[in-house]
Amino acid sequence: MSRLFVVLVLVVAAAGLLRWRRPAWYWLTFGIALATLRVLVRYASVMEACGLTVPPPRWRLALARMANRPAPASRAPRILRLRPTRTGLVLRLGLRPGQDAFDVAASCDRLRHSFAMYGVTSREIRSGVVELRMTGYDVLAQVQMPVKVDRTPMRVPVALREDGAVHYRDYRTCPHALTVGATKSGKSVYQRNLVAELATQDVALVGIDCKQGVELFPLARRFSALADNPDTAADLLDALVTHMEGVYQLIRANQRITADIPDAEIAADIWDLPETLRPTPIVLLVDEVAELALFATKEEEKRRDRIITALARLAQLGRAAGIYLEICGQRFGSELGKGITMLRAQLTARTAHRVNDETSANMAFGDIAPDAVLAAISIPTDTPGLAVTGDSTGGWARIRTPHTSMRQAVNACNRHAHRTAELPGLAAFRPELPPTVSLVKIPAPTEAPASA
Numbered sequence: 001m002s003r004l005f006v007v008l009v010l011v012v013a014a015a016g017l018l019r020w021r022r023p024a025w026y027w028l029t030f031g032i033a034l035a036t037l038r039v040l041v042r043y044a045s046v047m048e049a050c051g052l053t054v055p056p057p058r059w060r061l062a063l064a065r066m067a068n069r070p071a072p073a074s075r076a077p078r079i080l081r082l083r084p085t086r087t088g089l090v091l092r093l094g095l096r097p098g099q100d101a102f103d104v105a106a107s108c109d110r111l112r113h114s115f116a117m118y119g120v121t122s123r124e125i126r127s128g129v130v131e132l133r134m135t136g137y138d139v140l141a142q143v144q145m146p147v148k149v150d151r152t153p154m155r156v157p158v159a160l161r162e163d164g165a166v167h168y169r170d171y172r173t174c175p176h177a178l179t180v181g182a183t184k185s186g187k188s189v190y191q192r193n194l195v196a197e198l199a200t201q202d203v204a205l206v207g208i209d210c211k212q213g214v215e216l217f218p219l220a221r222r223f224s225a226l227a228d229n230p231d232t233a234a235d236l237l238d239a240l241v242t243h244m245e246g247v248y249q250l251i252r253a254n255q256r257i258t259a260d261i262p263d264a265e266i267a268a269d270i271w272d273l274p275e276t277l278r279p280t281p282i283v284l285l286v287d288e289v290a291e292l293a294l295f296a297t298k299e300e301e302k303r304r305d306r307i308i309t310a311l312a313r314l315a316q317l318g319r320a321a322g323i324y325l326e327i328c329g330q331r332f333g334s335e336l337g338k339g340i341t342m343l344r345a346q347l348t349a350r351t352a353h354r355v356n357d358e359t360s361a362n363m364a365f366g367d368i369a370p371d372a373v374l375a376a377i378s379i380p381t382d383t384p385g386l387a388v389t390g391d392s393t394g395g396w397a398r399i400r401t402p403h404t405s406m407r408q409a410v411n412a413c414n415r416h417a418h419r420t421a422e423l424p425g426l427a428a429f430r431p432e433l434p435p436t437v438s439l440v441k442i443p444a445p446t447e448a449p450a451s452a
Ligand SMILES: Nc1ncnc2c1ncn2[C@@H]1O[C@H](COP(=O)(O)OP(=O)(O)OP(=O)(O)O)[C@@H](O)[C@H]1O
Pocket: 181, 182, 183, 184, 185, 186, 187, 188, 189, 190, 330, 384, 385, 386, 400, 401, 402, 403, 404
């Protein structure tokens, strides 16, 4: 294997020397080949220096003693697979008896320095097999998503991870999400990117934008319902709860048929229903959620309780009915009143952009991944969009969304406007759209304008 790479690097280098001016992809390939070679050549010595080797088995020592030969060297994990990627390398290692995935994870920083890589992360694939992802440069400095990403229903790519992998928002695995971050940290761009991706799927988008609609109303052509103030939001959420109850009735009606047919799958959520009967899944996006929870008068307090109760019910029961929550705000903690922490507990996927204090980071990760708290507060101010994401498994990673401008998001929504679902229960909240403007060709002036 290493001989093959030596040949590869020499061929690439020779071609480069023949003509120095080469396109960027050429130098990228050359860099990756060089890094691969470096890892292969240094592998055994680096593993030994990092304490990731085990002594040879007794039978080999005994054999060496009997044959009067030098004792065999300690053994590093076996390389099962080596895959060069666009951003570096992926190394799959088979652990020897006595080796531990935790030891490899703890040595990632040492491996990074020893192999002269920008970043090294490890994860256990299965018992005895660990994957090391190495990146040759800071992939989050300028996010470039790979050309080929894996888009499946209700699973969309939203960002790049620091190890070069694509970060997906998978609604079937983590139905509800919370995104927090200080002002100007990149929450709206994250949400805009999510909308642009969801726009291409057969999903109904419902939005509550408490910034008077500045973020979501330009994307209105792809939204089935929108609210831009807490009063409309309260009515919209009540309508969504009624819709959810209707979907549950539909699932029950269908269960009665399948229960009578032996061996037929019994529907427990909308994904078990036949496609012809399946209601369109809904993603509810809430921007600046704290605005919904603040109140100054008795009337507003009643409205707040109504909103939080409806959100909590949707978070508890919405998944089976195909209703998914995407909640976004600067802070989302107990100081917003009763019911907030109960609601937060249902929001499994957590993303924290730059936050100014530990308390805000704790709101996202305190209850699921305490070491991610430190990572979230150390995000620098000059990298908006950089975030820490985690879920209830306790794992977390640094991610950054590609910079999606409002124009790009509007274009994506307009292009897929025909997918906008008509939800009868939410018809009252369908945004009113001006007729599509067709650009009239302005006739060219017949005379040249008078010049001064
Ligand atoms: N992924 C990104 N890459 C590059 N720049 C970004 C990224 N995300 C956000 N930005 C920049 O950061 C600025 C702030 O982003 P954004 O409006 O999303 O912040 P925000 O958290 O929603 O702020 P606020 O809470 O004040 O509305 C934007 O001008 C945008 O250009």
